[in-house]
Amino acid sequence: MPRSNVMNFLANVGRRSWFHRIDPRTKIAVILVFSVIPLLFTDWRYILVYLLLTMPLWLTSNLDFRPMAGPLSAVGIFLTIIFLLNAVRGPSELTGEVDPFATYSWFYQLGPIVVTSHTVTRGLFLAMRLVAPMTIGLLVISTTDPTYLAKGLRKLGMPVAAVFMVLAGLRFIPIVTEQLFNILDAQTVRGLSSSRIQRTRLLVLPLFITSLRRTRTMGLAAESKGFGSRTWNEFYEEFKLGWADKAMLLLLAVVFFGSLYVRFVLGYGTAPVGWLK
Numbered sequence: 001m002p003r004s005n006v007m008n009f010l011a012n013v014g015r016r017s018w019f020h021r022i023d024p025r026t027k028i029a030v031i032l033v034f035s036v037i038p039l040l041f042t043d044w045r046y047i048l049v050y051l052l053l054t055m056p057l058w059l060t061s062n063l064d065f066r067p068m069a070g071p072l073s074a075v076g077i078f079l080t081i082i083f084l085l086n087a088v089r090g091p092s093e094l095t096g097e098v099d100p101f102a103t104y105s106w107f108y109q110l111g112p113i114v115v116t117s118h119t120v121t122r123g124l125f126l127a128m129r130l131v132a133p134m135t136i137g138l139l140v141i142s143t144t145d146p147t148y149l150a151k152g153l154r155k156l157g158m159p160v161a162a163v164f165m166v167l168a169g170l171r172f173i174p175i176v177t178e179q180l181f182n183i184l185d186a187q188t189v190r191g192l193s194s195s196r197i198q199r200t201r202l203l204v205l206p207l208f209i210t211s212l213r214r215t216r217t218m219g220l221a222a223e224s225k226g227f228g229s230r231t232w233n234e235f236y237e238e239f240k241l242g243w244a245d246k247a248m249l250l251l252l253a254v255v256f257f258g259s260l261y262v263r264f265v266l267g268y269g270t271a272p273v274g275w276l277k
Contacts, residue, residue: 017062024152035133087123
């Protein structure tokens with residue numbers, strides 16, 4: 001992963017667009033709605049429709065996608081692994097007498113490895129269920145200063161300790177990544193072998209130790225500043241919902257309740273080749 005993709009992961013925070021300017025509470029609502037909706041459906045085609053609904057947010061947010069190449073690639077690799085773990089099964093799991101879905105379209109079989117129409121469909125919708133929350137979460141993080149996001153969570157009533165963990169996590173990721181590249185540079189200066197396996201083996205322990213030191217320093221800094229003595233309810237900047245926030249919340253409400261109607265009243269959105277086993 002290129003250094004610039006990680007070091008400039010929050011480079012889009014300073015850019016300007018309508019999505020950058022909306023209230024952080026509205027952005028949290030966007031994450032919640034597009035995280036819950038995919039859980040209602042087991043047909044990957046319906047989930048794909050909701051993924052397409054998020055595309056206007058990406059296209060109108062004035063983003064520079066080059067710094068996001070690394071995180072998006074990591075999300076893609078993770079989702080591919082989820083798909084493969086569910087698409088590849090064993091014959092004994094699929095052809096037992098108690099299996100109500102014993103009539104499959106058999107795509108491939110190699111020894112104990114079986115891929116069928118049912119496993120592929122199941123792998124698709126399980127992986128795609130995670131696409132929306134992960135990508136929308138990445139969009140919100142990339143367009144919102146972590147401090148504003150933490151204040152929005154506090155405005156919604158989240159406990160101070162939980163808000164601090166969210167803020168510390170967002171701040172800690174680039175710090176740890178920077179330390180990782182520093183260790184790699186030190187290995188290169190010392191003439192370490194170019195073997196990826198050896199470099200990784202010698203990287204884990206220093207990175208772990210430096211991360212622990214960072215967390216200890218952060219904890220001492222929080223204690224020295226009296227963390228927890230105040231409820232953090234006062235803000236120098238007032239948060240107000242503008243017309244864009246109200247329009248977005250209205251649209252989210254329509255999408256959410258419309259999804260409930262489609263799924264539970266009309267009965268659409270179930271997988272055509274079976275349910276989770």
